[in-house]
Amino acid sequence: MQKILNKARNLELVEGIKSGDFRMLAKAITLVENGDRNSEKLLGMLYPAAQKSYRLGVTGPPGAGKSTLVSRLVKLFRQQGKKVGVIAVDPTSPFSGGAVLGDRIRMSELTTDEGTFIRSMATRGSMGGLSRTAQDVSDLMAAAGLEVIIYETVGVGQGELDVARASDTTVVVLVPESGDSIQAMKAGLMEIADIFVINKSDRDGAEKMKIELEMVLQLKTVKSGWKTPIVKTIANEGTGLGQLFLLVQEHIDFIEKMHILKNKHSDRIRDKIQHLVASELEQKFWNNERKKLLNMKLKAVLDRKMSPYTLVRKIINI
Amino acid sequence: MQKILNKARNLELVEGIKSGDFRMLAKAITLVENGDRNSEKLLGMLYPAAQKSYRLGVTGPPGAGKSTLVSRLVKLFRQQGKKVGVIAVDPTSPFSGGAVLGDRIRMSELTTDEGTFIRSMATRGSMGGLSRTAQDVSDLMAAAGLEVIIYETVGVGQGELDVARASDTTVVVLVPESGDSIQAMKAGLMEIADIFVINKSDRDGAEKMKIELEMVLQLKTVKSGWKTPIVKTIANEGTGLGQLFLLVQEHIDFIEKMHILKNKHSDRIRDKIQHLVASELEQKFWNNERKKLLNMKLKAVLDRKMSPYTLVRKIINI
Numbered sequence: 001m002q003k004i005l006n007k008a009r010n011l012e013l014v015e016g017i018k019s020g021d022f023r024m025l026a027k028a029i030t031l032v033e034n035g036d037r038n039s040e041k042l043l044g045m046l047y048p049a050a051q052k053s054y055r056l057g058v059t060g061p062p063g064a065g066k067s068t069l070v071s072r073l074v075k076l077f078r079q080q081g082k083k084v085g086v087i088a089v090d091p092t093s094p095f096s097g098g099a100v101l102g103d104r105i106r107m108s109e110l111t112t113d114e115g116t117f118i119r120s121m122a123t124r125g126s127m128g129g130l131s132r133t134a135q136d137v138s139d140l141m142a143a144a145g146l147e148v149i150i151y152e153t154v155g156v157g158q159g160e161l162d163v164a165r166a167s168d169t170t171v172v173v174l175v176p177e178s179g180d181s182i183q184a185m186k187a188g189l190m191e192i193a194d195i196f197v198i199n200k201s202d203r204d205g206a207e208k209m210k211i212e213l214e215m216v217l218q219l220k221t222v223k224s225g226w227k228t229p230i231v232k233t234i235a236n237e238g239t240g241l242g243q244l245f246l247l248v249q250e251h252i253d254f255i256e257k258m259h260i261l262k263n264k265h266s267d268r269i270r271d272k273i274q275h276l277v278a279s280e281l282e283q284k285f286w287n288n289e290r291k292k293l294l295n296m297k298l299k300a301v302l303d304r305k306m307s308p309y310t311l312v313r314k315i316i317n318i
Numbered sequence: 319m320q321k322i323l324n325k326a327r328n329l330e331l332v333e334g335i336k337s338g339d340f341r342m343l344a345k346a347i348t349l350v351e352n353g354d355r356n357s358e359k360l361l362g363m364l365y366p367a368a369q370k371s372y373r374l375g376v377t378g379p380p381g382a383g384k385s386t387l388v389s390r391l392v393k394l395f396r397q398q399g400k401k402v403g404v405i406a407v408d409p410t411s412p413f414s415g416g417a418v419l420g421d422r423i424r425m426s427e428l429t430t431d432e433g434t435f436i437r438s439m440a441t442r443g444s445m446g447g448l449s450r451t452a453q454d455v456s457d458l459m460a461a462a463g464l465e466v467i468i469y470e471t472v473g474v475g476q477g478e479l480d481v482a483r484a485s486d487t488t489v490v491v492l493v494p495e496s497g498d499s500i501q502a503m504k505a506g507l508m509e510i511a512d513i514f515v516i517n518k519s520d521r522d523g524a525e526k527m528k529i530e531l532e533m534v535l536q537l538k539t540v541k542s543g544w545k546t547p548i549v550k551t552i553a554n555e556g557t558g559l560g561q562l563f564l565l566v567q568e569h570i571d572f573i574e575k576m577h578i579l580k581n582k583h584s585d586r587i588r589d590k591i592q593h594l595v596a597s598e599l600e601q602k603f604w605n606n607e608r609k610k611l612l613n614m615k616l617k618a619v620l621d622r623k624m625s626p627y628t629l630v631r632k633i634i635n636i
Binding site for chain 1: 358359361362365366368379495580583584587588590591592594595596598599600603604612616617619620622623625626627628629630633634
């Protein structure tokens with residue numbers, strides 16, 4: 001009975017999403033986010049319908065003005081007639097899974113536009129898991145006819161890597177005050193940024209930061225042939241946004257021409273398949289007998305009477 | 319032959335580490351960091367010798383003065399006669415795996431002290447992987463007689479969760495200027511901080527930040543009975559460090575009395591065992607035949623002629 005219900009629900013969702021129904025899209029995303037067992041079938045059914053969509057990552061430290069910048073970019077894509085999806089990854093607790101109200105409010109002017117779909121996601125669980133969920137959510141969005149998907153994430157450390165993996169183009173947003181942050185994150189940022197934005201560039205230190213960035217970028221070994229540009233913007237006034245938008249277009253053209261896009265896509269799918277396999281293997285492995293053995297012997301390991309490695313052997317050879 | 323060599327090397331390392339030889343400890347850590355196949359045996363051999371050590375996590379945004387603060391805390395622990403290990407997780411590229419020179423230099427005054435061992439680690443790979451490696455490295459350090467192990471990490475998003483999982487006590491360091499960051503990270507920070515530090519508190523806005531933090535902390539549901547304190551410090555002058563140190567001691571006593579420490583330890587070991595199992599399952603699974611099938615069919619998935627889920631089924635049922 002449950003199976004039939006699931007099937008009927010899936011069919012309804014699939015048809016709804018294919019026809020561009022955002023309400024159905026939202027429902028399906030919730031299923032995927034919650035890791036609903038049935039969502040895999042749904043994703044499989046929609047997979048052929050998910051036409052190619054362009055994925056733009058916007059990352060940077062908290063308070064850099066990413067949301068405002070994303071809102072502006074959405075409008076520019078909309079002016080080109082493109083439908084846009086935004087996945088805002090909330091820099092909130094992996095424990096509480098809550099959302100940051102501020103960002104949602106700032107973006108709310110977009111939500112009345114029919115060609116824009118905005119979704120907040122919590123970073124619960126692992127960040128690696130996040131980039132995979134984001135990819136599934138993007139596939140759903142693409143199946144609903146969204147042509148551009150923008151990820152907005154807070155980037156420090158692992159967050160940057162994740163957004164770079166999931167995106168075709170990565171924009172790193174900094175502000176003049178994040179001097180210290182750059183110092184610390186330099187290596188990581190240099191590797192992932194396709195375009196640098198210095199936002200709030202009417203503040204002190206913007207030009208100094210630009211010069212510093214340029215110096216560091218000169219040291220970067222350019223493998224692909226793309227020279228990472230730096231744009232100064234004042235997002236809430238719209239200054240510099242046109243230039244940024246042009247550079248984004250240029251980067252799209254570049255990676256397509258250089259076959260980089262294709263490689264990115266196949267890396268993502270390979271990663272996805274390996275992850276799907278891993279979670280299935282684990283699920284099959286941890287039967288009741290094995291769980292019981294782990295619980296029984298945990299104290300011995302805690303008391304250092306048995307090493308975790310010995311216990312792993314025992315559990316595997318049960 | 320290689321096996322005999324490995325065995326001899328392991329024995330030498332085990333004896334060296336047990337006798338507190340830091341040179342041997344450094345060698346063993348490198349093996350663990352590189353994921354050397356042999357390192358598991360080594361960890362198993364040293365596991366019974368790894369006496370209980372206390373793990374203190376110090377996290378916060380870049381530029382908050384964490385390294386200086388850690389240096390000061392090390393000195394205070396040293397004055398108690400305790401041997402201290404520091405694991406500084408570099409906020410550098412997961413790609414390049416490079417290290418930040420600055421932090422190393424700032425800490426260098428400690429390296430001449432015989433009771434202190436400092437190690438930088440890159441965040442390469444996943445952050446979840448980092449916390450596991452950090453745990454292994456801590457076990458090695460504990461086997462070498464280090465009684466206090468301090469993790470210094472950059473915390474935004476996932477980084478915070480990781481340090482909280484790996485630590486018995488988590489200190490979150492902020493500076494008056496990180497107002498925006500707090501706004502964004504509030505939920506996450508509130509959950510993991512056992513102690514808040516407002517460093518560089520001679521700067522404008524320190525008191526305002528303290529009041530704001532206090533207000534938010536009042537909303538926090540206190541499960542354990544521990545009321546998260548806020549300390550103002552000026553780390554490079556030593557101001558407030560005595561108070562911070564006292565609070566750290568208080569927290570240690572508290573979690574021991576409340577049996578929270580024991581639960582933290584068993585959670586960590588459970589996580590470790592599950593991870594060891596998962597990586598062994600994956601390794602066994604991906605034989606040449608399966609790898610070949612994945613490579614062969616990847617294009618069909620890219621062209622959306624086959625869904626990743628179908629391919630996973632094929633690979634599993636080969």
